[in-house]
Amino acid sequence: MCYAIPGRIIKISNNIALIDYYGERKEALVDIEGIRTGDYVFAQGGVIVDRLQEEVALSILEGWREAFSRLKKKDKDLAEEEPFPEGIDPEIIRIIRKGEEGITLTRDEMLTLLRCSGRGELNLLYQTANSIRQKVHKNSSCVHGIIEFSNICKNDCAYCGIRKDNHALERYRMEADEIVEIVTSAVNRLGFRAFVLQSGEDSYYTTERLTEIIRRIRERCGVLLILSIGERDKGCYQELYDAGARGVLIRFETSNPDLYGKFHTTLRYEDRIETLKGVREIGYIIATGSLIGLPGQREEDLLEDILLARSFDTEMYSFGPLIAHPATPLASTPPVDLDAILKVIALTRLITHDGNALVTSAVETLFGKEGTRQALMAGGNSMMINLTPARYRRLYAIYPREDRATGFPDEDVQRRISETVSLLHSLGRAPTDIGISGTRGGNNKTSL
Ligand code: SAM
Numbered sequence: 001m002c003y004a005i006p007g008r009i010i011k012i013s014n015n016i017a018l019i020d021y022y023g024e025r026k027e028a029l030v031d032i033e034g035i036r037t038g039d040y041v042f043a044q045g046g047v048i049v050d051r052l053q054e055e056v057a058l059s060i061l062e063g064w065r066e067a068f069s070r071l072k073k074k075d076k077d078l079a080e081e082e083p084f085p086e087g088i089d090p091e092i093i094r095i096i097r098k099g100e101e102g103i104t105l106t107r108d109e110m111l112t113l114l115r116c117s118g119r120g121e122l123n124l125l126y127q128t129a130n131s132i133r134q135k136v137h138k139n140s141s142c143v144h145g146i147i148e149f150s151n152i153c154k155n156d157c158a159y160c161g162i163r164k165d166n167h168a169l170e171r172y173r174m175e176a177d178e179i180v181e182i183v184t185s186a187v188n189r190l191g192f193r194a195f196v197l198q199s200g201e202d203s204y205y206t207t208e209r210l211t212e213i214i215r216r217i218r219e220r221c222g223v224l225l226i227l228s229i230g231e232r233d234k235g236c237y238q239e240l241y242d243a244g245a246r247g248v249l250i251r252f253e254t255s256n257p258d259l260y261g262k263f264h265t266t267l268r269y270e271d272r273i274e275t276l277k278g279v280r281e282i283g284y285i286i287a288t289g290s291l292i293g294l295p296g297q298r299e300e301d302l303l304e305d306i307l308l309a310r311s312f313d314t315e316m317y318s319f320g321p322l323i324a325h326p327a328t329p330l331a332s333t334p335p336v337d338l339d340a341i342l343k344v345i346a347l348t349r350l351i352t353h354d355g356n357a358l359v360t361s362a363v364e365t366l367f368g369k370e371g372t373r374q375a376l377m378a379g380g381n382s383m384m385i386n387l388t389p390a391r392y393r394r395l396y397a398i399y400p401r402e403d404r405a406t407g408f409p410d411e412d413v414q415r416r417i418s419e420t421v422s423l424l425h426s427l428g429r430a431p432t433d434i435g436i437s438g439t440r441g442g443n444n445k446t447s448l
Contacts, residue, residue: 003143004042004193005064005432006057012037016436019043022061022068024138026435031246032222042222044194045142045285045315045356046436047246050222068430072139075428078377079134081127085120092121096128099350107303113347114299122339129346129379136354137381141429143420144226145186145387146196148396149174153200155230157253158263159291159333161325161397162200168327172392173204180216186387187221190417196249196384198228205229207236211243218244226287231271234278241282248279249287251318254294255304263294263330280312287316287358292344293336294322302340306348310355316382317352319344320360323399338367342378349379356434358382365401369423376427381434385420387413 007019007026015030019041028043035041035048040057042050052060095109113125150173151162162169174182179197186192197213199205205213214225226247227240237248252272254260260269280286290305309317321341324333345357359380364372372383388396390412424430 003145003191003431004044005068005430006040006042006052006060007433008057009035009037009039009041017041017043017048019048019433019435021432022065024432026140026433028433028436042193043433043435044144044224045226045247046434047224047285049193049224064430067425068432071425071428071430073428075134075139078428079131081131088120088124089116089118092116092118093124096125096350100128100132102353105351110303110306110347110351111299113350114303114343116343117339122343125346125350126342126374126378129349130377132349132353133357133379133381137356137434138432139429140381140432140434141376141424142194142356142382142434143192143424143431144194144196144224144382144384145183145190145192146198146228146384147179147182148198148386148388148392149179150199150202150205151392151396152202152204153230154203155201155264155266157267158329159294159322159325161327161399163328164266166325166327169397170395172395173199173202174392176209176213176216179213180220182387182389183217183223184220187223190387190413192385192387193222194224194226195387196226196228196247198249199230201230207232207239210236211239214240214243214245224285226285228287231267231275234282237275237279237284238282241284245284247285247287247315249316249318250275250279251289251291252276252305252308254290254297254301255308256297256301259294259296259301262296276312285315286312287318288312288314289318289320289358291322292319292341293333295330295333302344303347306344306351309348310352314355316356316358317345317348318358318360319348320358320362321366323362323365325397325399335366338363338371338374341371342374345375345380346378356382358384360384361386362399365399369419373423373427376423376429381429383420383424385413385416 007021009017010020011018017030029047031047040052041048152171153162156163225245227245228249257269289309321336357380359375
């Protein structure tokens with residue numbers, strides 16, 4: 001199984017390659033030396049990460065050909081807009097259609113959608129978001145592997161189970177050799193091509209140590225590396241970029257500075273925003289967003305979260321539910337309902353069209369595979385598979401996790417991979433690259 005389908009470069013202009021995948025075209029940044037028109041490459045998140053020998057690429061493409069056209073048809077059929085039942089509020093229909101046509105919505109209009117609760121209206125919103133996703137991205141979906149390499153954290157985020165004040169938690173950190181080995185094996189044995197390396201804010205990983213890990217991975221494998229390590233100064237992020245990291249996943253958690261102040265004592269809202277601006281300036285792909293369900297959070301805050309995330313020209317929106325952890329000050333926070341999350345994902349899709357929306361693991365933890373399925377059908381197009389070895393995974397307890405690890409790590413990873421892949425396939429999604437989004441694209445941008 002492979003989480004990336006290779007494509008053939010048909011044109012390069014200004015360092016942006018136009019890549020053909022069975023007749024569909026996506027753009028990607030040329031990020032490795034010596035790439036030429038006619039080459040077969042793997043791209044991830046709109047970045048070319050590896051070149052393949054022609055015979056290898058052709059054999060992968062041949063293996064996928066029949067399945068790809070079947071999946072593509074299924075995705076298109078599922079995204080076909082159904083006639084909606086009578087009785088839907090005409091004002092909601094008007095706003096949704098306006099967003100679908102790419103006309104800027106007013107704040108009031110967006111808030112109306114976030115506050116909407118009628119089943120017919122919500123279904124129309126989700127269906128429209130899915131249809132926009134299908135028109136823009138076709139059936140591309142990205143599946144990244146996430147490796148949680150340390151649960152040691154100097155911060156005290158009020159919602160997070162790995163906060164430093166949770167003294168009951170057994171702590172771990174992986175050494176460079178182990179991280180490099182997990183990535184290499186996930187590439188060679190499991191076919192992953194994009195990884196999120198995540199940890200608490202653990203100062204053991206100095207710039208030098210992180211640089212070494214990134215360099216060693218990039219020397220061995222053509223992969224997209226996304227860092228989720230919290231706040232570092234811009235100089236550090238620059239060195240990590242120079243070493244080969246290309247993405248940063250860092251949520252601002254909430255766009256409301258007062259709420260942020262309530263739930264963070266060791267972190268400042270302004271620093272979080274500065275970090276995001278800094279990594280954007282360096283040239284990283286950005287994944288950001290917020291927690292949904294913080295006590296005191298209102299629809300107005302969620303709207304500002306979406307707009308703030310959009311203001312960074314975010315490539316990957318990451319909005320997910322808060323799950324109360326018993327060893328935190330937010331232990332008694334009730335869970336949000338699924339519609340609260342679907343509305344944020346769908347509205348993000350409606351007002352950005354070409355963004356990518358991650359369906360977080362927290363969605364699955366709260367609402368099971370059905371929750372993930374619904375989020376993928378409401379504008380979502382990206383998922384992560386946890387590749388953290390079972391012995392550590394139960395300790396990376398940012399929220400209580402149902403640990404279904406069998407004790408045989410490989411078997412467990414294989415099970416999670418096949419569950420995710422069958423869900424994606426049941427929705428007609430395939431791992432062709434999602435391409436460049438936002439303003440990074442060139443003139444050949446896939447358009448509606
Ligand atoms: N240290 C890095 C940082 O600060 O971005 C990455 C690790 S941090 C644990 C990753 C994300 O976990 C946070 O951005 C937060 O949104 C999420 N998270 C923490 N506790 C959570 C909870 N109880 N429920 C849902 N998500 C949570």
